[in-house]
Amino acid sequence: MSPPTKSVADVARKVLKIEHSESKQPPVYFPHDADGVIDYYTEPEPTVGEWLRSLVPTLEGLLRYIRSIFLFTRWLPRYNLTWMTGDSIAGLTVGFVVIPQAMAYALLAMLSPEYGLYTSFVGAALYWIFGTSKDIVIGTTAVGSLLVGSVITSVQEQRPGIYTNEEIAKALTAVSGMVLLGIGLLRLGWIIEFIPYIPISAFVTAAAITVMATQFPTLMGITGVNTREAPYLVIINSLKGLPRTQVDAAIGLSSIALLYAIRYFCDKMGVRYPAKQRMWAIFSSLRLTFAMLLYTFISWLVNRNNTGESPFRIVGPIERGFKHAGPPPLGTDLVTLVLPELPAILIILVIEHIAIAKSFGRTFNYTVVPSQEILAQGASNLFGTFLGGYVCTGSFGASAVLSKAGARTPLAGFFSALILILALYALTAVFYYIPMAALAGLIIHAVAHLPTPPKTLYKYWKLSPPEFIIWWIGVLVAIFVSLEISIYVTICVSLALLLIRFSRTPGRFLGQTRVYHYHSPSPKDSDSDLASSSTTAGPHLTPFPEHPQSADNHNKPRNIYLPLDHHDASNPEVTISAPHPGVFIYRFPSGFNYTNQAQHIHRLVNYIKTRTCPGAAPSTDNATRLWSDSTPLTSTSQEEQASLPRLRAVVLDCTAVDMIDITSVQGLVDARKSLDRHACRGSSGDRRCVQWHFAGLCNRWARRALVVAGFGAPAGLSEEREVEGEREENPLAGWKPVYVVASATAGRAGGEEVEEGRGKGGLLPVHGVDRPCFHVDLMEAVDAAVREARRVEACGKGAEGRCGDEKTACQ
Known part of the structure; x- marks a missing residue:
């Protein structure tokens, strides 16, 4: 069959006048x-x-791809009692830490506290099936919840009263989950490398400032402040409202002081008793749970016989179990409304999660697969909406606790899910009395460490002044405009800087210069060797022979190009x-x-x-010269x-x-x-x-x-x-x-000479x-x-x- 094909190709080239390069x-x-x-x-x-x-694709490649999706099949058959002991202790510990965080972050998303518990439960229950890190906890985060709240506010302004906050959050989460699931299944995790570090650093700093600004009125019991405005307006209006401070301030400020005091005490004890440092680290991570239990108990003492209004704001009734389970609303109008906000959500979800996973991977010497992590995120978000969850990603605080508590495999999160189920079915009556100011204090304490410290900013300046300026642009845009605009502006400016650097x-x-090997004299070198070296090729410079062919390989000079x-x-x-x-x-x-x-x-x-x-020779006749040729035609x-x-x-x-x-x-x-x-x-x-x-x-x-x-x-x-009447030779x-x-x-190690x-x-x-x-x-x-x-x-x-x-x- 090949000759006819070749003939047809030749005819086609001739008809189309195509010159074959070969x-x-x-x-x-x-x-x-x-x-x-x-x-x-x-x-x-x-x-x-x-x-x-x-x-x-080949059959072998297809089977390998399927096995790579369900990574638990590689380690689950080797699961043993030692691993189970470590996973259960770590998982139960994290479960108690996640409960107050999940409830607090749900309030940031403009949802009731139980939605945070639904979200954390799904992430903990599903991650071990797909995940590649033993230390990651997927759940609610402050930044993700803040963005969900912003989307809810935006949709409510465009369609007031048409959709509930829960419907908007579930639609956003379902669409996000489908996109992340597609990226993970198509193994497109490499696209996150297009997102530089500086925009994310600026965004996290601005988000932490925004979170603290929005929680300050709740912490102080100040009412009448619109916390969905630009952060600088929230700060100004909160300061104007200080005369309206309520008794909530006593609970909020004391809760922050208590949390910092416990952390300081545990850190000091860990330094004083290094053998028990891990124990004190676990105690420190449980400070959030302890503070919530303490202030919930105080609130119960104050309100147990109170038939009127509580003197301070409390969470109130929480639905027991999975009462909000159901398919997400994916109507065309609602999906169209949330789509413009989707890129910022996806960028933050992916970057935050992958950064945490890679950090733990480097610490404990295991490999994190970005595409697989994104797949785990997508599954948690998509399937979480059916149980009432909203946007979730890797939580650094909870993941740090899981790591310190001694997790051995990704299954540790499954034990956390058991604690969350217990909280949803047995502790909702207790959650009724949690003070809102205490939750605001917990949120502020959790995000206070996120802003970039001055030492790191100085390092940015030393590493790359243009990126330092981009960082400040991102922070200022976020504070005076919005977080979403900030992430877009900083990424676009960073990409423009990259394009300029690449294209300009x-x-x-280059030229060449001859270089030699110099080595400092060792104490074992004899004086005669040093003297010989100094008289032939300079101080401590290995002498080089005149004919490199006879020289030892280590003594040969070589040319480099600079x-x-x-x-x-x-x-x-x-x-x-x-x-x-x-x-x-x-x-x-x-x-x-x-x-x-x-x-x-x-x-x-x-x-x-x-x-x-x-x-x-250049023409001296102006009539034949190019008009643009301004070279002076002098003999010199x-x-x-x-x-x-x-x-x-x-x-x-x-x-x-x-x-x-x-x-x-x-x-x-x-x-x-x-x-x-x-x-x-x-x-x-x-x-x-x-x-x-x-x-x-x-x-x-x-x-x-x-x-x-x-x-x-x-x-x-x-x-x-023939050139100018003369025949050229070849x-x-x-x-x-x-x-x-x-x-x-194959030669021996170090090379082998080739004779002649x-x-x-x-x-x-x-x-x-x-x-x-x-x-x-x-x-x-x-x-x-x-x-x-x-x-x-x-x-x-x-x-x-x-x-x-x-x-x-x-x-």
């Missing part, structure tokens, strides 16, 4: 003396069919020079694509033209140009380049034409007399694109042409490619012999360019004339 390539020049020493190897072209076949970072022209302008960390006193007159080395700093190709090509071409002599300027070297080769360091797009390839083609017009005799631009070498370009598709554009392989091997008659070869057999260019199993070229202008590294590329430049100079053609009298090899 038909234009010259025959490969392979030195005859290498036959039998170096194996022949040509680089296979990547094809679209090959790429499509790599995307087709200039490349560097920017000629010293705009890096190199010592400006070090002499850096071009490897050869007319050979230029250019390094791409961070990729090469359509966003930065224009400035790279402009810099490359202008720099080379001003430092090399043209191939033909022409003499200065004639003293410049001829342009021989351009070496591009592509170590930082992976993919190359059409725009960047076209930019290189334009640069080649421009430099050929500059360097070659005549101005038609159809001759090629400048070498182009590419170092460190490993991507097969990028190499293929350059080959299609005429780079990478020698051109004109058999070409003869300029490549003496040209020989330079190949990097490797031994076909032959390995025991023969020598293999590292790259295809049909692409001699693609090089393994910069040293090989420079060596090839310099060798060819010297060969052309040795030919004697144009040795005393203008530039461009020679035609070189690599195009």
